[in-house]
Structure formats: structure tokens, C-alpha cells
Amino acid sequence: MDSNAGQWTVETAEEFLLRDPEGRKVVLPTWKTEALFVMLARAGTSGMAKDDLVERLWPSQASEQASANLRQTVKRLRTAIGDDNLISEWQRLRLAPAVQVRFDESCRLEALEIEPKRSPVKALLQMIDWALDFSPERAIDLLRDNHDIALELTPREAEALASRLSAAIKPESACYGWVVYFRGNAIFQSADYVEVARTFARAAEIAHANGDTQLQHLSEVFLIAIALTHGRTDMARRLTAKRRVTAKDHRFGSAQAIIHAQEGNCAVALDLLQEAVDQASGNPYDLAHAQSVLAIFLATIGHLDKANDLLESLESDPTLSGLPRLRTQLQIARQMLWLRSDQFDALSQISGEMKRNVTLHGGSHTELQVREVSAVGAWRSGDSAAAREEWQRVVALRRALGSRPTAWDRVRLESLPLASKMLNAP
Numbered sequence: 001m002d003s004n005a006g007q008w009t010v011e012t013a014e015e016f017l018l019r020d021p022e023g024r025k026v027v028l029p030t031w032k033t034e035a036l037f038v039m040l041a042r043a044g045t046s047g048m049a050k051d052d053l054v055e056r057l058w059p060s061q062a063s064e065q066a067s068a069n070l071r072q073t074v075k076r077l078r079t080a081i082g083d084d085n086l087i088s089e090w091q092r093l094r095l096a097p098a099v100q101v102r103f104d105e106s107c108r109l110e111a112l113e114i115e116p117k118r119s120p121v122k123a124l125l126q127m128i129d130w131a132l133d134f135s136p137e138r139a140i141d142l143l144r145d146n147h148d149i150a151l152e153l154t155p156r157e158a159e160a161l162a163s164r165l166s167a168a169i170k171p172e173s174a175c176y177g178w179v180v181y182f183r184g185n186a187i188f189q190s191a192d193y194v195e196v197a198r199t200f201a202r203a204a205e206i207a208h209a210n211g212d213t214q215l216q217h218l219s220e221v222f223l224i225a226i227a228l229t230h231g232r233t234d235m236a237r238r239l240t241a242k243r244r245v246t247a248k249d250h251r252f253g254s255a256q257a258i259i260h261a262q263e264g265n266c267a268v269a270l271d272l273l274q275e276a277v278d279q280a281s282g283n284p285y286d287l288a289h290a291q292s293v294l295a296i297f298l299a300t301i302g303h304l305d306k307a308n309d310l311l312e313s314l315e316s317d318p319t320l321s322g323l324p325r326l327r328t329q330l331q332i333a334r335q336m337l338w339l340r341s342d343q344f345d346a347l348s349q350i351s352g353e354m355k356r357n358v359t360l361h362g363g364s365h366t367e368l369q370v371r372e373v374s375a376v377g378a379w380r381s382g383d384s385a386a387a388r389e390e391w392q393r394v395v396a397l398r399r400a401l402g403s404r405p406t407a408w409d410r411v412r413l414e415s416l417p418l419a420s421k422m423l424n425a426p
Helices: 030-045 050-057 063-081 120-134 136-145 153-166 174-187 193-210 214-230 235-243 251-264 266-279 284-300 304-315 324-340 344-361 362-382 384-401 407-414 419-423
Strands: 007-011 016-017 086-089 092-095 098-103
Touching: 007 030, 030 063, 030 092, 030 120, 030 136, 050 063, 050 092, 063 086, 063 251, 092 120, 098 344, 120 136, 136 153, 136 174, 153 174, 174 193, 174 214, 193 214, 214 235, 214 251, 235 251, 251 284, 266 284, 266 407, 284 304, 284 324, 304 324, 324 344, 324 362, 362 384
Parallel strands: 007 098
Antiparallel strands: 007 016, 086 092
16 A cells, blocks of 8 residues: 555655645645745644744734735635645644645755744745745745845855856846846945946846836846945936836935935935835834944934934844844944044954954955944054055955945045045055
8 A cells, every 4th residue: 555645745856846645736826835835734733823934934024914924825825725724723823634744855855944033044045945946936036025135145145146046047037137136236245346337237127128117126226326335426316317217215215315425415314314214114124224324324424322322222133133234234333433432442343343254254345344444443543554554455445346435435534533634545
């Protein structure tokens, strides 16, 4: 007698495939439906708490929206496997005892384990590994749905992911624009201005051709941000005027704030950054990033108490601890706060930690920002030799990245005694 008779079977050799006890193929309409079935099957008769499912499948969404997504996914799963085969008990879900599931030897079981919310970046990478085993397009859907977390990958993690996507998805695919976009994010920190700008411009053009307004908006906003980052304010203004997608979000608001700051309109910039915080309020990770940019600006213009209060709130939030790029943003804000308040020992300590992190995770542009402020701190504390050494590294990094000193650099640094000499030093 066949020992597998009466069992549901999951196979993943080429794509996700579920068969019922009679051997018939059961179509689960979305990869989240597949993930829900797998997690419930592996949980056994005890099932899983609905709150845990929400955290694992929609870690970056607000609780109300995530709960609504779970209800919709449960409805789809019921339709696919039969209403009697899925049991909902108050705050838990489980498969009926009659639903015995066997995972074919082709399954990579470690890829079917999804980490909880405490490590959203790790969870995302694991889910992408899983999705790539089934269908590269599903991996893109996953990245699109969790775009905020995808931007938290370290430069080296992002480069590895971009390489995998490029190998799996062909240029003629409808989702190839997202491959190009994530490639741009991967090289944002390390490549020169021209290469990064061309990459995002290509993503924007592919998105426009395919009618993908979300991707087009993100690509255009990153083009503006890159121009600002590398000292091309006039280009940023032209790109703003030429935008094809006029949607506003916290990223676009922050970019516009920096343009105004570079023009000396700090009051307008502050209003725009506070508006960006409001725009990001529906997503905890977007909100934290918008607040971190505001904290950097507050510290820069000398609102030290407000900057410190905001930073302490963000630094004490345990749900943000697993986000490496956000941590870097907070450290940049703290670095500026220590500089503006003449706390040079604390500045030296955090600058050293940030430089070690750059060495570990990559990120030449972050290193440039860190060393600029570190150089000014060393100069102001009287250590001119250390300041010159740091500034020589700044100049070398600028040349490698094709980056210029920006007007915002002058807002940040030239107002500090002696910094203007360093800005123009050879």
C-alpha cells in the first residue's frame, strides 16, 4: 500500500506545486497564499496565532492593513483547498486534522521558514530565496510589496540580491525594470554618479514603457536624490520639473527639502521635512526614515534639543534595531549632534564605529559623509593632523564617486569655524 495515500503533497523542484490526496493539482493564487499554507502545514495541529502570521507575512505594514490582508489570503486559501480543511479558532488558524501534508524531497525546507518581525531584513531575504525557487516574478512581487525593507539591505546584501535577480530574470520580462531599479540601489553607495544615474534612468524608462507608475515614481525620486547627493543641484531641479509621475511621498518631500536647504531656505526645508514625516505615518519603517532625515536637519541647523529628543525616541524603539541603513542614518544624525554641541570625544567614538561598519558592510558614500564630519570635528578639537588625513580621504572618495561638495555641505559645515578652509582644501 502506498504510504503517501491520503496526503497532500508540496513540491518545489521547478515551481510551487500542491497536490490533493487524489493527486490533483491545487492552484493557490498568490505566493502569500502558498506561504500561509506552508506555515500552517508545518505548524501541525496546534496551528498558528493570527498575530504571528501577520508579522511574518506583512512585517512592514500597519496592523489594520496587515490584518485585512490576512483575511483576504485566508479566504483565497479556503476557496482553493476547501472550506472544511481550514479551521479558524478565535485568534488562531490551523489546518483540519484530515489535512496531512508531505513535503517532497525537492523542497528546501529551510527556505520555507520565515523569520518573525524582529528581524525584517533577514525575513525578507529568506522569503526572496523561497520565491526565487518557485518563480523569479514572485520574488519581484515580494520586493515591490516590501520595498521599504528592501532598501534596508546593506550594500553588499543588495549587490548579492541584484546579481541573483539579474541571473534569474531576462530583459524581455515585464518586471525587468525592477531588476534594474534594485541594481541601482545596490550600487548607490559605491559606484560613481554617472553609472548610478544611468541605471535609475533606465529603470524609469522601462517603467514608463510598461505603464508601471510605482516603479517610475521611485526611479525618478532616486534620480533626484542622486543628483543632490553628488552636488548637482541644478540637475535635481531639472529632474523635478521633468517628472512624469507627480505622486508625492516622504522621499520626494525630503528631496525637495534638501533643494530648498541648499538654496538657503531652511524654514521652507524644515516645513517640507515635517510634512514628509506626516506622509510617512502609515508605515513604521518609512516613518522612522523620514524622522531620521528630520533629526539630521535639526541637528545641522542647531536645534539640538529637538534633534536629541527625536533621536532618543528612534534609538530606543526595539522594532527598528534590525534595520542597518536606518541605524546608519541615526548615527549620522548623532554624529552631527555631537559636532554641533562640541562633544568631540563622543564624536570620535561614533565616527570610529561608523567607519568600521562601512568596512564590514560596504558603502563608500556613507564613508564620505562620516569622514567629512569627522574631519571637521578633528579640526575643531585641535587635531589638525587627523583632520588633514581625514580630508585627504574625503577628496579621494569624491573623485572616485564623481561627487562634488554641495551647497548643503556648506550649510552643514561652512557655518562651523575653520570648516570653510577644509571645504576648499586640495
